[in-house]
Amino acid sequence: xxxxxxxxxxxxxxxxxxxxxxxxxxxxxxxxxxxxxxxxxxxxxxxxxxxxxxxxxxxxxxxxxxxxxxxxxxxxxxxxxxxxxxxxxxxxxxxxxxxxxxxxxxxxxxxxx
Amino acid sequence: xxxxxxxxxxxxxxxxxxxxxxxxxxxxxxxxxxxxxxxxxxxxxxxxxxxxxxxxxxxxxxxxxxxxxxxxxxxxxxxxxxxxxxxxxxxxxxxxxxxxxxxxxxxxxxxx
Numbered sequence: 001x002x003x004x005x006x007x008x009x010x011x012x013x014x015x016x017x018x019x020x021x022x023x024x025x026x027x028x029x030x031x032x033x034x035x036x037x038x039x040x041x042x043x044x045x046x047x048x049x050x051x052x053x054x055x056x057x058x059x060x061x062x063x064x065x066x067x068x069x070x071x072x073x074x075x076x077x078x079x080x081x082x083x084x085x086x087x088x089x090x091x092x093x094x095x096x097x098x099x100x101x102x103x104x105x106x107x108x109x110x111x112x113x
Numbered sequence: 114x115x116x117x118x119x120x121x122x123x124x125x126x127x128x129x130x131x132x133x134x135x136x137x138x139x140x141x142x143x144x145x146x147x148x149x150x151x152x153x154x155x156x157x158x159x160x161x162x163x164x165x166x167x168x169x170x171x172x173x174x175x176x177x178x179x180x181x182x183x184x185x186x187x188x189x190x191x192x193x194x195x196x197x198x199x200x201x202x203x204x205x206x207x208x209x210x211x212x213x214x215x216x217x218x219x220x221x222x223x224x225x
Contacts, residue, residue: 004156040122042202042215043157058212090156099164101147102213104156 003027006091006105013078013085014113021076021108023091029103030096032074036060037088037107046089049074050096078110086112116140117205119216127224132190134219136203139184143205147213148177148188151200160201161188193223 004025013019023032031050035043045058049068063082068074074093078085088109092102118137126132136146144165149157163170163177163186170177176189190197203216 006156040217042117042217043204044215045212048212088154092156099145099162101149101159101162103159104149106156107154109154 004091004093004103004105006089006108009106009108011108011110012113013110016080018077018079019110021078021089021091021110023074023076023105024072025074025091025093025103025105026072027093027095027103028071029093030071031094032068033092033094033102034058034064034066034074034076035090035092037090043090046076085110115217116143117203117214117216119201119203119219121219122217123220123222125222125224126193128195129192132188132193132197132221132223134188134190134201134203134221136186136188136216137184138186138205138214140205140207140214141184142207143214144208145206146177146179146186147204147206148175149202149204150197151202151218157202190221193221195223195225197221198223 007022033048034046044060047066049055065077090107091105094102147162148160151157161172161175179186200218200220202218204213206213
C-alpha cells in the first residue's frame with residue numbers, strides 16, 4: 001500500500017544532541033512538508049520542499065535543517081540550536097500539480113531527557 | 114495573528130445528532146479549504162475540502178459549507194457517531210501556494 005512512513009515513533013534526545021527524524025513516501029508525490037504540533041496548538045510549518053534538491057523555510061525553521069536528495073525522502077534534523085524541541089512532528093506529502101490534499105504520516109514524538 | 118480561527122476548542126454532542134464545527138478566516142486570498150480529522154498520536158486524515166467557487170460540498174455524512182462574504186466555513190456531521198470523536202482541523206490555502214494555514218483544532222466528543 002502507498003503511504004508515508006515516519007520513524008521512529010518515539011525519540012529521546014539528550015540536551016546538546018542533534019537528532020534526525022525520518023520521513024519516506026511511496027506515493028510519488030513531489031511536495032513534502034514538516035510540521036510541528038504542540039499541545040493545544042495547530043500545525044506549524046517547519047520546512048517544505050516542492051521538488052528534489054529544493055526546499056524552503058516555513059514559519060518556524062530556526063533550529064531545524066532538512067535535505068531532499070531523493071523524491072521519496074525528506075529527513076528533518078532537530079539541532080541543538082532548537083531550544084524547545086519537545087513536540088509531535090508530522091511529515092506530509094502531496095501531488096504538487098493538483099489540488100489533492102496533503103497526506104500525513106503517523107508522526108514522531110520527540111522528548112528531551 | 115491567526116489567519117484561520119477555530120473559536121471552539123471543544124464540542125460535545127449526542128450520538129445520532131448533528132455536529133457543527135466552525136472555522137473563520139481573515140485572508141480573502143484563500144481559495145481552497147480543507148477539514149482534517151486527527152486521533153491522538155496519529156497523523157491527520159483528510160476528510161473533505163471545498164474550493165471558493167462552491168458554497169457546499171457533501172461526502173456521505175460530512176458536508177462543508179462556505180460563506181465567502183462572512184469568511185466562514187462549517188463542517189456538518191450527520192448523524193454523529195462515537196467513532197467521530199477526534200480533533201478536527203480546518204486548513205486554508207491560496208492559489209499555487211502549496212502552504213496551508215491551519216486552525217488550532219476543535220475536539221469533538223460524541224457521546225453514546
